[in-house]
Amino acid sequence: MDVPSTALFTDHYELTMLQAALRGGTAERRSVFEVFTRRLPEGRRYGVVAGTGRVLDAVENFRFDADVLDFLRERGVVDEATLAWLADYRFGGDIWGYPEGEVYFPGSPVLRVEGTFAECVLLETVVLSILNHDSAIAAAASRMAAAAGGRGLIEMGARRTHELGAVAASRAAYVGGFDSTSCLAAGFRYGIPTVGTSAHAFILLHDSERDAFRVQVEALGRGTTLLVDTYDVAEAVRTAVEVAGPGLGAVRIDSGDLLLVAHRVRQQLDALGARDTRIVVTSDLDEYAIASLAAAPVDAYGVGTQLVTGSGHPTCSMVYKLVARADSAEPSAPLRPVAKKSLGGKASSGGRKWAARRDDAEVVGTGPVPPSLADRQLLVPLVKAGEVVAREPLEAARSRHAAARAALPLSAVQLSRGEPVLPTEYVTS
Known part of the structure; x- marks a missing residue:
């Protein structure tokens, strides 16, 4: 070639x-x-x-x-x-x-x-x-990794930068301490682990949130991550566990007061028997927001814009x-x-x-x-x-x-x- x-x-x-x-x-x-x-x-x-x-x-x-x-x-x-x-x-x-x-x-x-x-x-x-x-990018990633304290970090900024810059940013973020990327080109070129499940558009496509969750679980398995903040978070969490069972892999929260919502979701998941279901949070995070969530029951962070722009x-x-x-x-x-x-x-x-x-x-x-x-x-x-x-x-x-x-x-x-x-x-x- x-x-x-x-x-x-x-x-x-x-x-x-x-x-x-x-x-x-x-x-x-x-x-x-x-x-x-x-x-x-x-x-x-x-x-x-x-x-x-x-x-x-x-x-x-x-x-x-x-x-x-x-x-x-x-x-x-x-x-x-x-x-x-x-x-x-x-x-x-x-x-x-x-x-x-x-x-x-x-x-x-x-x-x-x-x-x-x-x-x-x-x-x-x-x-x-x-x-x-x-x-x-690596310096911003390093600060975020330090703030995360060992919790998972997903780079997901490809849509916030130049298409070729996105691949380089994924690579640099991985060097700086991120664990995975949403960018398939970075996974292909550099062997970085890639992750991703669904966006709000997938939920809105279906006639009900239950239908969307059911289809996703049938297609991707119970270990998938279900997005629970499209309508009502508490109702979505309940529906997610009903559809996937207590073995649901993870839920993702992309809006609201992440600290408060994460605590409520963790309590609800535990009460429903889904004690091993992980919580992933996204939504314009940077190292300061990650640090502010240190006391929250969060298992992984997804970071986009602030990472690929060097966090300022x-x-x-x-x-x-x-x-x-x-x-x-x-x-x-x-x-x-x-x-x-x-x-x-x-x-x-x-x-x-x-x-x-x-x-x-x-x-x-x-x-x-x-x-x-x-x-x-x-x-x-x-x-x-x-x-x-x-x-x-x-x-x-x-x-x-x-x-x-x-x-x-x-x-x-x-x-x-x-x-x-x-x-x-x-x-x-």
């Missing part, structure tokens, strides 16, 4: 910079770019690295095929010499990064891309597009900056630090960096790694000489995140506004 090229998931100026660098003789200078964020979204205590696996796919498929080159030629984006260079483009450098699912803090070099200026600069937009989106923070504001480059195209030319200096808090820090984590700080530095931090380094090789070396199952990233979050101070999962739970400490050689 042909895999679509990712080469046009980029900005026009990446190619015009390339053309100018080729013309000026600087395109082949060895360079180091780093991805980091200067600050976390307001009130967040930690970030979550997500999308790394998708970045590796994007780099691998960053190819300028004939159709892409024809488009660039017709639009006059770059000249023929640049088109000829692009026709043979294959990223041949190295990429290091925080492994997917790891947490990060301001200044953390979550990705480091090394190679020639020409081959590295082209990847800027697609790398940032993926990491900014997926990390934002749809991007992580990550940037892709040149931090070191050689003075010539000679392979042996030494690297020297470079950095942007500007007003408005947008300056960058030069030098090829490493990162390590102590119990009390995120440590970012240049030069030799102190022996005391040698076994605490965070960056791992992802691509070597153009070849991906770090493919892993999505479950690995999900498990890694659970462990990383658990290792943070307890204040990390507080929903009150505050500073990053670990400060970033900079050291230089």
Whole structure:
């Protein structure tokens, strides 16, 4: 199966910079770019690295095929010499990064891309597009998972975002701690468990709620989830147990005062002998609403809009900056630090960096790694000489995140506004 090229998931100026660098003789200078964020979204205590696996796919498929080159030629984006260079483009450098699912803090070099200026600069937009989106969703998912306290979490936001973004959001939410998704495309592409039963339209289709429940149970079995808030919740719960019996799998509540209604439904189910029937709640939930339901007899939460929009923070504001480059195209030319200096808090820090984590700080530095931090380094090789070396199952990233979050101070999962739970400490050689 042909895999679509990712080469046009980029900005026009990446190619015009390339053309100018080729013309000026600087395109082949060895360079180091780093991805980091200067600050976390307001009130967040930690970030979550997500999308790394998708970045590796994007780099691998960053190819300028004939159709892409024809488009660039017709639009006059770059000249023929640049088109000829692009026709043979294959990223041949190295990429290091925080492994997917790891947490990060301001200044953390979550990705480091090394190679020639020409081959590295082209990847800027697609790398940032993926990491900014997926990390934002994973961070929201992580906060919701912490608030849920081990109760089930269902991602169900596909109808609230772009159709392709929905698949990426499902993946990121799974990394962040969600258990399943309603999005079949995400299940197909990434192996995420999928769930779903019926909506209010199914109830309204039938002549009575009893008829709808009967048909659903006959079709899907007694373990199905019946939606009980279309008309009268108490009557619906009674009818649901009469139709399915005490072995009914679950009921779903999608409106009203969820805390109050959940308590009433639990009492009613228990009184009807359906003690093992689970309660699932939906309805515009976010981490704060989930936390407010901690005392409710709820077994699972379904989250849509707030999750796929990053719960108010749809991007992580990550940037892709040149931090070191050689003075010539000679392979042996030494690297020297470079950095942007500007007003408005947008300056960058030069030098090829490493990162390590102590119990009390995120440590970012240049030069030799102190022996005391040698076994605490965070960056791992992802691509070597153009070849991906770090493919892993999505479950690995999900498990890694659970462990990383658990290792943070307890204040990390507080929903009150505050500073990053670990400060970033900079050291230089």
